[in-house]
Amino acid sequence: MLYDIWTVFWRDWLVLKRRIxxxxxxxxxSPVLYLVAFGWGLGRSIQVNQGSYLDxxxxxxxxxxxxxxxxxxxxxxxxxxxxxxxxxEEYLIAPIASSxxxxxxxxxxxxxxxxxxxxxxxxxxLFGAHAxxxxxxxxxxxxxxxxxxxxxxxxxxVMNSHEDMAxxxxxxxxxxxxxxxxxxxxxxxxxxxxxxIKILPLTHASYALRAIAxxxxxxxxxxxxxxxxxxxxxxxxxxLMEKVRE
Amino acid sequence: xxxxxxxxxKFGERIAVDGLSLKIAKGEIFGLLGPNGAxxxxxxxxxxxxxxxxxxxxxxxxxxxxxNEGHIKAVIGVVPQHFNxxxxxxxxxxxxxxxxxxxxxPEVRKQRIGELLKYVELDDRANDMVQKFSGxxxxxxMIARALLHQPKILFLDEPTVGLDPQVRRRLWDLIRRLKNExxxxxxxxxxxxxxxxxxxxxxxxxxxxxIAMDSPIALCQRFGAYVVEWADEEGTKTKxxxxxxxxxxxxATLMTTTTLRQTNLxxxxxxxxxRKVVG
Ligand SMILES: Nc1ncnc2c1ncn2[C@@H]1O[C@H](COP(=O)(O)OP(=O)(O)OP(=O)(O)O)[C@@H](O)[C@H]1O
Ligand SMILES: [Mg+2]
Numbered sequence: 001m002l003y004d005i006w007t008v009f010w011r012d013w014l015v016l017k018r019r020i021x022x023x024x025x026x027x028x029x030s031p032v033l034y035l036v037a038f039g040w041g042l043g044r045s046i047q048v049n050q051g052s053y054l055d056x057x058x059x060x061x062x063x064x065x066x067x068x069x070x071x072x073x074x075x076x077x078x079x080x081x082x083x084x085x086x087x088x089e090e091y092l093i094a095p096i097a098s099s100x101x102x103x104x105x106x107x108x109x110x111x112x113x114x115x116x117x118x119x120x121x122x123x124x125x126l127f128g129a130h131a132x133x134x135x136x137x138x139x140x141x142x143x144x145x146x147x148x149x150x151x152x153x154x155x156x157x158v159m160n161s162h163e164d165m166a167x168x169x170x171x172x173x174x175x176x177x178x179x180x181x182x183x184x185x186x187x188x189x190x191x192x193x194x195x196x197i198k199i200l201p202l203t204h205a206s207y208a209l210r211a212i213a214x215x216x217x218x219x220x221x222x223x224x225x226x227x228x229x230x231x232x233x234x235x236x237x238x239x240l241m242e243k244v245r246e
Numbered sequence: 247x248x249x250x251x252x253x254x255x256k257f258g259e260r261i262a263v264d265g266l267s268l269k270i271a272k273g274e275i276f277g278l279l280g281p282n283g284a285x286x287x288x289x290x291x292x293x294x295x296x297x298x299x300x301x302x303x304x305x306x307x308x309x310x311x312x313x314n315e316g317h318i319k320a321v322i323g324v325v326p327q328h329f330n331x332x333x334x335x336x337x338x339x340x341x342x343x344x345x346x347x348x349x350x351x352p353e354v355r356k357q358r359i360g361e362l363l364k365y366v367e368l369d370d371r372a373n374d375m376v377q378k379f380s381g382x383x384x385x386x387x388m389i390a391r392a393l394l395h396q397p398k399i400l401f402l403d404e405p406t407v408g409l410d411p412q413v414r415r416r417l418w419d420l421i422r423r424l425k426n427e428x429x430x431x432x433x434x435x436x437x438x439x440x441x442x443x444x445x446x447x448x449x450x451x452x453x454x455x456x457i458a459m460d461s462p463i464a465l466c467q468r469f470g471a472y473v474v475e476w477a478d479e480e481g482t483k484t485k486x487x488x489x490x491x492x493x494x495x496x497x498a499t500l501m502t503t504t505t506l507r508q509t510n511l512x513x514x515x516x517x518x519x520x521r522k523v524v525g
Contacts (some may be wrong), residue, residue, distance in 0.1 A: 007346040015334045081284075086330035092296055094347035095319040245298050 004096040008104025009111075016112065027069065027116040028123065030230050035127050038183060048185075051214065058129045059209035060182030063144060067202055070113030070145040071173060074105055075152035079165045094199035102153060103139070104236055109149030110142065117120065117141055140212065143168045143226040144205035150233035151201075157240040181206040185239035201229045247272040247430040248293065253302030254454075255288050262288040266302075266334060266452040270432060275425050277445035281519055284451040286434040287327050290403050293432070307398060321346065323397030325388045325405045327434075333377040337368055337387050339374060341394055348395035355394075358383045362390040365420070367413075381408040389417065389443070393424075400424070402404040402433035406440060418444055440510040452519050465518075466509040473513050476504040484513060 016023060034057070043053035081087040093103050121133065131137075159165045179186060179193075180202035186194055197203050204222035212218050248270040255263040263285040270276045278286045291297040293304065295315050304311040306318045332340050338359060345355035363369040366386035376384065385408060392400060398420055400421075406414045421431055421444060441448050442462045449459040458465060470486030472493040477483070486509060487493035497504045 003349070004347070007343070010346070011332070011339075014339060018334075052519050070276055085333060086326070087332045089296060089330050090332070090344065091347065093294055093319060093322075093324055094344075095346055095349070136380065182463070206397050245296060 001097060001100055002052070004100035005104040008091070008101055009108045010053065012105070012108035013111075015149065016108075023112070024115070024119060027119055029066075030068075031061055031065055031116075031120040031123055034065075035123060037098065039127055039129070049164070052129075054124075054127065054129050055214070056210070057183055058120075058124045058131055059213045060206045061124075062117050062141065063180075063202060063206040063209050064177040064182045065120055066113040066117045066141060066145050067148045067177065067205070068173065069116040070109045070148040071152040072169075073112040073152075074109035074149045075164055075168075076154045076162070078105060078153060079159060079162060080133060080157035083161070088244075092241075092245065098238045099234075102237040105153055106146060106149040106234065106237075109152060110145035113145035114141065117145075132215050134212065134217040137209060137212045140205060140208045140218070140223060140226075140228075142148075143223060144202070144209075146230045147201045147226050147233070150230050150237060153237040153241065154233050157237065157244065174230070176202045177201055181210075201226055247274070247307060248276075248432065249303075250293075251303040251306040253289075253292065253304060254300050255285075255292055255297065256300045261454050263292070263451075266451070266454075266456050268449055268456065268459060271423055272430050273428050275421065275431040275433070275445045277448035278451065279434065279438065279441055279448055279453035279515060280434075280460035281434075281455075285454040286451060287403055289403050289451075290324075290432070290434065294322055294401050295319055320395075321398040322401060323392035323399070324401045325385075325392045325396065325403060327403040327407075328382075329388070331376050331387060331391075335376060336373050337363065337376060337379075338372045340387065341391055344394050350395055357486070358394055358396075362394060366390045382410060382413065385409060386413065386430075397429070399430045399432070402431065404434055404436065406435065406437065414440075417480055426451060427481050427497050428436045438510070438515055440509040445479065450515060450518050458514075458518050462511045465514045466511055469509065469514060469517055471509055472505055472506060473509045474500075476500050476502050478502060484516070486513070486517070 023170040035054075038057050039054040043057070046053040048056040078088070121131075124131065155165065155168050159168060179197055180200050181197070182202070186197050189197070204219075204225050208219050248268075250266055250268050253263060253266050256263065266285075266289065278284050278289065288297070292299050293306065295311065295318060307321050309317045311318060332343065335343065335475045341362065342355065345359065350358070360369070363372050366389060368383060368387060368390070371379070371383070377386065379387070385405065389405060392402075405418060409417065418440070421433075425431060433441075433444070446464060447459065447461050448465065450457050450465075460468070470488045471488050472487045473484050474487065474493050474497045475482065475484045476497075485496065487496065493506050497506050
């Protein structure tokens with residue numbers, strides 16, 4: 001089982017290793033834009049809870065970026081492999097458990113999310129942000145990557161075209177990346193919207209990351225909620241792997 | 247080795263395979279023939295655990311498919327009809343992935359990969375990207391992959407489509423040699439002469455149903471050992487005869503150019519799968 005997880009992970013690692021330079025470069029673009037636009041440009045004139053806006057949004061940017069990268073590293077390749085390249089069959093024919101495949105894929109997606117987060121943290125320091133990064137921060141980050149890698153697994157198994165996959169991005173991920181406490185505290189939004197936002201996993205990630213980065217207590221409840229999301233998505237993923245055989 | 251009892255597969259309302267029963271012995275090369283959409287691929291997908299049957303019982307290598315999937319997956323090798331190689335990897339990496347998925351020991355894996363790449367004449371391209379391969383090269387690589395973990399049963403779904411004649415014949419030789427070592431082979435093909443050449447027995451399917459199952463020779467004899475073929479305004483026509491003399495008498499009555507020859511499997515196939523024939 002462990003060996004099979006490693007095999008699935010190893011394949012993705014091979015592919016990533018070959019493109020690591022391009023991967024890192026392309027991952028720098030959107031965080032730099034966010035940092036410039038919101039941190040330097042807009043942020044100079046805004047004060048949030050006595051801190052600088054840059055310090056406020058860096059955890060938000062990390063949260064949304066690790067979400068996007070983890071999701072897209074699993075989602076679209078897996079969707080293509082199931083529908084077009086049919087490489088998923090190679091795993092379905094092999095004597096390995098569905099759970100090994102799910103876990104291996106989710107881990108490899110999370111790894112990509114983490115690599116890109118490291119890049120942003122480095123960039124953020126260059127831009128002059130102050131953030132306290134400790135093991136709680138890393139734990140939250142890992143959990144966030146796992147949440148969205150496993151969510152992507154489920155989406156890739158459910159969506160029946162590449163276009164649907166893109167729509168999932170537009171209708172689910174994009175709104176989340178703006179609303180889930182990434183750029184502002186959603187306290188002034190209508191109550192209903194606030195409640196919906198409270199349920200979404202990214203909100204918990206940004207709250208937790210921000211609390212820890214500003215030197216506060218780690219919100220354990222948020223971490224537990226994220227863990228629950230991971231377990232649910234992985235469970236559904238394994239079930240879908242069985243169901244794909246109709 | 248393979249035993250199928252009253253197996254059916256439905257996709258929604260459409261019945262792809264309807265009550266198929268057959269037995270394939272160890273060391274046999276068995277051909278599955280049939281027109282497009284007959285259900286050949288569906289049968290192979292079910293036998294290779296990629297799809298679950300709607301009804302029926304499947305026993306492979308003494309294990310019932312419903313309970314012992316893991317064992318079956320370990321002893322089968324599969325070449326699917328469509329390309330399903332990982333185009334982000336090189337041929338070597340594709341094979342290594344397969345070896346790892348089948349829990350092969352690193353030394354054995356390395357040696358087998360080297361041997362097989364040489365066998366399918368891809369050893370000089372081992373580190374190119376698969377994406378840049380031609381169709382025939384991809385198919386050869388898929389064949390190498392299916393054999394890598396030394397399966398007891400090989401499923402080949404139209405394995406020789408797009409291969410050049412030399413490679414096709416080499417593959418036939420390989421299949422025969424493996425058969426002599428005890429490998430069981432189930433293959434589908436649209437090249438009837440391939441089935442005639444290789445298979446001890448063939449089954450002909452049409453619209454999901456088994457319509458004939460026998461040795462190629464027996465199937466040819468079924469309608470008559472000789473066939474007269476001619477063309478008129480409506481198209482090509484054939485008529486079977488058991489006796490050569492009768493056949494040549496008949497041929498003499500026709501005004502157009504005719505051919506008189508021994509029946510081959512293709513004639514039997516066309517006859518069985520219901521092309522309009524005078525008679
Ligand atoms: N995933 C699927 N969903 C719905 N119908 C399917 C599916 N796969 C196959 N079918 C149907 O099952 C029938 C048998 O298809 P199958 O692919 O087994 O034919 P085949 O004998 O392999 O044909 P060919 O010679 O063209 O490869 C067809 O009518 C096809 O439309
Ligand atoms: Mg087919």
